[in-house]
Amino acid sequence: MAAIIKHRLFWPAVILVVLLVTNVFFSGSFFKVEFRDGHLYGSVIDILRASAPLGLVALGMTLVIATGGIDLSVGAVVAIAGALACLRISGLDDQNSVTGVLLAVGLALLLSLALGVWNGFLVATVGIQPIIATLILMVAGRGLAQLITDGQIITINSSPYKMIGAGYWLGLPLCVIIAVGVAVVAGLIVRRSALGLLLESVGGNAEASRLAGIKSRWLILIVYVFAGLCAGIAGLMISSNVSSADGNNAGLLIELDAILAVVIGGTSLAGGRFSIAGTILGAVIIKTLDITIYTVGIPPEVTLLFKAVVVVVLCLAQAPKFREKFQRRRPSAPATQAPQQKVEVTA
Amino acid sequence: MSTTFESLQKRVIRRPQQRHIPVLATLALLCVMYGAGVVRYTGFSDTQIVLNVFIDNGFLLVVGVGMTFVILTGGIDLSVGAVVALTTMIFASLVRAGWSPIAVLPVVLLVGALIGLAMGSIIHFFDIQPFIATLAGMFLARGLCYVISTEAIRIDNALWTSLADYKIRFGGFHISWSVVIALVVVLVGAYVLAYTRLGRNIYAIGGNQQSALLMGLPVGRTKIAVYTISGVCSALGGVLLTFYTSSGYGLHALGMELDAIAAVVIGGTVLTGGSGFLFGTVLGVLVLGLIQTIITFEGTLSSWWTKIVIGALLFAFIVLQRAVARRTS
Amino acid sequence: MGTALLSMSGISKQFPGVKALEGVDFRLYQGEIHALMGENGAGKSTLIKVLTGVYDIDEGEIALDGRPVRFAGPQQATEAGISTVYQEVNLCTNLSVAENIFIGREPTKFGRIQWGVMRRRATDLLQRLELDLDVTAQLSTYSLAVQQLVAIARAIDVDAKILVLDEPTSSLDAGEVAQLFRIMRQLKAQGIAIVFVSHFLDQIYEICDRMTILRNGRLVGEHLVADISQLQLVSLMIGKELALLERLEDAGKRSFDAAPAVAQAHDLGRSGAVEPFNLTIHQGEVVGLAGLLGSGRTELARLFFGADKADTGHLEIDGKPVTMHGPRAAMNHDIAYCSENRKTEGLVEELSVRENIILALQAARGWTRPLPRRRQDELVQKYIDALNINPKDPELPVRNLSGGNQQKVLLARWLITEPRLLILDEPTRGIDIGAKAEIQRLVVELSDGGMAVLFISAELEEVLRLSHRIGVLRDRRLVTQLENTDAVDLDRLTETIASGT
Numbered sequence A: 001m002a003a004i005i006k007h008r009l010f011w012p013a014v015i016l017v018v019l020l021v022t023n024v025f026f027s028g029s030f031f032k033v034e035f036r037d038g039h040l041y042g043s044v045i046d047i048l049r050a051s052a053p054l055g056l057v058a059l060g061m062t063l064v065i066a067t068g069g070i071d072l073s074v075g076a077v078v079a080i081a082g083a084l085a086c087l088r089i090s091g092l093d094d095q096n097s098v099t100g101v102l103l104a105v106g107l108a109l110l111l112s113l114a115l116g117v118w119n120g121f122l123v124a125t126v127g128i129q130p131i132i133a134t135l136i137l138m139v140a141g142r143g144l145a146q147l148i149t150d151g152q153i154i155t156i157n158s159s160p161y162k163m164i165g166a167g168y169w170l171g172l173p174l175c176v177i178i179a180v181g182v183a184v185v186a187g188l189i190v191r192r193s194a195l196g197l198l199l200e201s202v203g204g205n206a207e208a209s210r211l212a213g214i215k216s217r218w219l220i221l222i223v224y225v226f227a228g229l230c231a232g233i234a235g236l237m238i239s240s241n242v243s244s245a246d247g248n249n250a251g252l253l254i255e256l257d258a259i260l261a262v263v264i265g266g267t268s269l270a271g272g273r274f275s276i277a278g279t280i281l282g283a284v285i286i287k288t289l290d291i292t293i294y295t296v297g298i299p300p301e302v303t304l305l306f307k308a309v310v311v312v313v314l315c316l317a318q319a320p321k322f323r324e325k326f327q328r329r330r331p332s333a334p335a336t337q338a339p340q341q342k343v344e345v346t347a
Numbered sequence B: 001m002s003t004t005f006e007s008l009q010k011r012v013i014r015r016p017q018q019r020h021i022p023v024l025a026t027l028a029l030l031c032v033m034y035g036a037g038v039v040r041y042t043g044f045s046d047t048q049i050v051l052n053v054f055i056d057n058g059f060l061l062v063v064g065v066g067m068t069f070v071i072l073t074g075g076i077d078l079s080v081g082a083v084v085a086l087t088t089m090i091f092a093s094l095v096r097a098g099w100s101p102i103a104v105l106p107v108v109l110l111v112g113a114l115i116g117l118a119m120g121s122i123i124h125f126f127d128i129q130p131f132i133a134t135l136a137g138m139f140l141a142r143g144l145c146y147v148i149s150t151e152a153i154r155i156d157n158a159l160w161t162s163l164a165d166y167k168i169r170f171g172g173f174h175i176s177w178s179v180v181i182a183l184v185v186v187l188v189g190a191y192v193l194a195y196t197r198l199g200r201n202i203y204a205i206g207g208n209q210q211s212a213l214l215m216g217l218p219v220g221r222t223k224i225a226v227y228t229i230s231g232v233c234s235a236l237g238g239v240l241l242t243f244y245t246s247s248g249y250g251l252h253a254l255g256m257e258l259d260a261i262a263a264v265v266i267g268g269t270v271l272t273g274g275s276g277f278l279f280g281t282v283l284g285v286l287v288l289g290l291i292q293t294i295i296t297f298e299g300t301l302s303s304w305w306t307k308i309v310i311g312a313l314l315f316a317f318i319v320l321q322r323a324v325a326r327r328t329s
Numbered sequence C: 001m002g003t004a005l006l007s008m009s010g011i012s013k014q015f016p017g018v019k020a021l022e023g024v025d026f027r028l029y030q031g032e033i034h035a036l037m038g039e040n041g042a043g044k045s046t047l048i049k050v051l052t053g054v055y056d057i058d059e060g061e062i063a064l065d066g067r068p069v070r071f072a073g074p075q076q077a078t079e080a081g082i083s084t085v086y087q088e089v090n091l092c093t094n095l096s097v098a099e100n101i102f103i104g105r106e107p108t109k110f111g112r113i114q115w116g117v118m119r120r121r122a123t124d125l126l127q128r129l130e131l132d133l134d135v136t137a138q139l140s141t142y143s144l145a146v147q148q149l150v151a152i153a154r155a156i157d158v159d160a161k162i163l164v165l166d167e168p169t170s171s172l173d174a175g176e177v178a179q180l181f182r183i184m185r186q187l188k189a190q191g192i193a194i195v196f197v198s199h200f201l202d203q204i205y206e207i208c209d210r211m212t213i214l215r216n217g218r219l220v221g222e223h224l225v226a227d228i229s230q231l232q233l234v235s236l237m238i239g240k241e242l243a244l245l246e247r248l249e250d251a252g253k254r255s256f257d258a259a260p261a262v263a264q265a266h267d268l269g270r271s272g273a274v275e276p277f278n279l280t281i282h283q284g285e286v287v288g289l290a291g292l293l294g295s296g297r298t299e300l301a302r303l304f305f306g307a308d309k310a311d312t313g314h315l316e317i318d319g320k321p322v323t324m325h326g327p328r329a330a331m332n333h334d335i336a337y338c339s340e341n342r343k344t345e346g347l348v349e350e351l352s353v354r355e356n357i358i359l360a361l362q363a364a365r366g367w368t369r370p371l372p373r374r375r376q377d378e379l380v381q382k383y384i385d386a387l388n389i390n391p392k393d394p395e396l397p398v399r400n401l402s403g404g405n406q407q408k409v410l411l412a413r414w415l416i417t418e419p420r421l422l423i424l425d426e427p428t429r430g431i432d433i434g435a436k437a438e439i440q441r442l443v444v445e446l447s448d449g450g451m452a453v454l455f456i457s458a459e460l461e462e463v464l465r466l467s468h469r470i471g472v473l474r475d476r477r478l479v480t481q482l483e484n485t486d487a488v489d490l491d492r493l494t495e496t497i498a499s500g501t
Helices: A002-008 A010-026 A042-064 A075-090 A099-124 A130-151 A159-166 A176-191 A195-206 A206-211 A216-244 A254-264 A276-296 A300-318 A320-327 A340-345 B003-012 B019-041 B048-074 B080-096 B102-125 B130-148 B157-164 B177-195 B197-205 B209-214 B219-245 B256-266 B278-298 B304-329 C044-051 C072-081 C097-102 C113-128 C144-157 C174-189 C199-205 C228-238 C297-305 C329-332 C342-346 C353-365 C373-386 C403-415 C433-448 C460-466 C490-499
Strands: A035-036 A039-041 A154-155 A244-246 B167-170 B173-176 C006-014 C018-028 C033-037 C059-062 C068-069 C080-087 C164-166 C195-196 C210-215 C219-223 C261-270 C274-282 C284-292 C312-317 C321-323 C335-338 C419-423 C450-455 C469-474 C477-481
Touching: A002 A035, A002 A042, A002 C419, A010 A276, A010 A300, A010 C261, A035 A340, A042 A075, A042 A195, A042 A254, A042 A276, A075 A099, A075 A130, A075 A154, A075 A216, A075 A244, A075 A254, A099 A130, A099 A159, A099 A216, A099 B304, A099 C018, A099 C097, A130 B256, A130 B304, A130 C403, A154 C469, A159 A176, A159 A216, A176 A195, A176 A216, A176 B019, A195 A216, A195 C353, A206 B278, A206 C342, A216 A254, A254 A276, A254 A300, A254 B130, A254 B256, A254 C261, A276 A300, A300 A340, A300 B130, A300 C044, A320 B102, A320 B197, A340 B048, B019 B278, B019 C373, B048 B173, B048 B177, B048 B197, B048 B219, B048 B256, B080 B102, B080 B130, B080 B219, B080 B256, B102 B130, B102 B157, B102 B219, B157 B219, B167 B177, B173 B177, B173 C080, B177 B278, B197 B209, B197 B219, B209 B219, B219 C174, B219 C284, B219 C321, B256 B278, B256 B304, B256 C164, B256 C335, B278 B304, B278 C433, C006 C044, C018 C044, C018 C059, C018 C210, C033 C199, C044 C195, C072 C080, C097 C113, C097 C144, C144 C164, C144 C335, C174 C195, C174 C199, C210 C228, C261 C297, C274 C297, C274 C450, C274 C477, C284 C433, C284 C460, C284 C490, C297 C329, C297 C335, C297 C419, C297 C450, C329 C335, C329 C353, C335 C403, C353 C373, C353 C403, C373 C403, C403 C419, C460 C490, C477 C490
Parallel strands: C018 C219, C033 C195, C033 C210, C080 C164, C164 C195, C284 C450, C284 C469, C335 C419, C419 C450
Antiparallel strands: A035 A039, A154 A244, B167 B173, C006 C018, C006 C059, C059 C068, C210 C219, C261 C274, C261 C312, C312 C321, C469 C477
């Protein structure tokens, strides 16, 4: 029992359950999933669909944060990828041409990769602090997205493109399949190879890792490129879902939600140990929260307020200092924490 | 005799210290930008153009002062834009409810201070990263805006309109009250940083928080203080914004935290803390303002170029800081 | 001696899973220099942190000048007259020297800091310590040793009744230590009580009047320094007759001229770090590096490993010239480097013992070729047993281990890469005496097995005991190399370091 409570995903899981139960309380048919026209319908499916882009962005963010970095530019990349894809598709003679759409998608993802390379280059080669390095693209990227769309909202009418964000495959939303697929592949690569260990090592202590012979430059480049790619895919999903690209507003503040999802998932912003499953859980919690606010009947105006409260509660629940104060009242099992850790003050 | 002269010379014409280089670079950039503007566009040389930059960016300057305090400790405050918006909202709604603007003023400043105080306390007492704590503050403040109203509220108050429109004239030029207020805030801020214990503690914490703690400095109090100061500055910035927009709206100052951070960084303050000057932030705000002015003068350039140019400048300054840091170590 | 200035009685302090202090008494009198002795993990640092208000206590009483006190933080302790200088310089290097001395109590007038007064007072204070510094310069422009002295200047400027010096000498050279001792005597004469912690026994015997000895969080003795021999002291500290003191059989006197050279440095150098030097290390040979801190010992070793890039000369491995592009290149040539600083340059504290041990091997294989888990477990278990790493659980985060065991983990990391040249930079610093003896024995075994070892230590006895040949460094220059024959002893070596010949 104690082991379960100690598990890093215990509290996030509890919160998710509480949110889901709250939903059932207000809407009896919450867990009802229907099969209609070869598709699954239901609130739970809606949550999953909404979580897909956020989950992807947060997935890329997890690895970046594991190396002790952060990527603030993902929101801008989301906008840029969507903008470029829609621009290309809007220029097609036949917007329903599969090859044309695939080309546009490929191009958008290539650009996302390139933007990831830029971030990775600044962090790994030039040696700029990640929060600053990615701030550059965060600021300039929105301008680039608007440059691509020429400040307009590009609307398209392409059924193949629509598939990415709103389509179904085997009865399941395609975007969920894509997101889960990417997460599973990433998880396998990271944990079956030594990549995960090396990333955690670099994030835990960069200089020690260098002296242990780890060439962190490539690893760091890889994670930023991956974050860019994930953001690019998410950008396609978001723009596909609404069949339009808005350079100004697409993916606005998604970087903050993504970071939040990572933190909720138990990965420390300081780097080191990370949990992909935790991040996905975090993304689902955030989106469930959105839906919960809706079903409970809280006016949408208060959504942000509610979110602020949840952020605070979650972060406090995970903060060692808070737990310590909370646990001191009960004789707890000996924690595996070194004494000297207590005086250390996080910067 | 010659030695005295040499030592005097050394004193006066000392080579710029490493930590001054970024600020000097910003100053140089500002001069080049201004010079280019004067050469390229007719009417650019009018001093009023420079004053207009101040008039249009007074609120950003005030917010930037708070942000500089926070960044000097090595922290960050993402909530400033939201607090600015909340201030305009509370201001507008209370004025609509019949309050005098003068009576509202302390209320909004108090709200800003309280939000900052709360964030600072969470950061200090529970070791939550500033990034996350102020993110929550941002959600909270924006959320409160929508609780008050989802619509924009006009500020219809004779006193306020006259204050907002009042032009302080001198020698054919004019500035607004917001410029005066902003400059006073800058001067007070610079004094606090250079000549008070609070200011020096801020630098110390930014340099090495662990050391500051062991040297017996009031680390917690100082950290809470900077977020409170930033909250007050944001609230004051919001008040100045109402001069400018005459309305309260939950979508005001969207993304302003980025502008403020950009101004601070372009002004030569290091994001990891411990090094930088308030004067640099003034220059940083001027650079941002001048970019907008130039783009307006250019006419054919679209507004999104502002963001791209700011991004490019951020890049240039960050690389410069990096080079300076390398040479120092 | 009258009543104690400070008396702590029955102090207990518990951390999750660890009882750091158990019923410890500690007394301090005016005008004495009091050594606090104990192995790592004995509770010294905890006791100091209790005294300086960093930790609160679970049980016990503290009385200052006969009045019970309880500090909520370092600030209150400072206000009560207890100043501390820690081993790692705890100053803000981004501020000026003057500010570092006065920050927190700057001279003010109506809340305004008087910079002029502050600069003058700082200059005066430093002059009293015979330090000639530009007080307006940023502290980062000065060396670590100078920064340490500035920290002491800061500590004594407060009207301190008690000055706590926690291993202040570990980064000072002999001259600076002498300077520090002079200042300590001066302060003692003024009636200040000094708590002094040092790993160097000679320093304790030179400067201290009394000592308190801790072991495993308990008090084991309070003695006048004059009343207790070094051997007795060490026995009290480790609680058993000392394995270390039985001399390892002299491994020297072997000739390595015939043995193949593993690594040869030809005019290898790096400006600002170490001047160009020539040094050959043969198979099975232990080359010791002796010299004061800052003499270029670490810098020299880092060039062999490619941790820093050399800007002159070149390195030959097995007689073939190579360029060291970085640690990875060195590892490809079977060179391993245990850095001086376990915490910042060695271990990834968050990761487990197992992960730390396999890290270098895994790095060499690249991330695409993971070491199979079975093989990991075998290797890790083997070295946990061989090096006697405690506790034996390989999945424990390495931060939970004591200093000595952490050092062994670091050694294990490099031993599993089966290096031919092992560079050990201060492998025994700050670890308990038992672990120290084990590591020394290991070095002998490894060299007997044919491994070349470059061994750095601040303790000359240790260098003498283990090395076949000793390179002496002075002022960032390799001044001479001595064969470790009977003719070479501590005095000779000390003289060489001092004179450079």
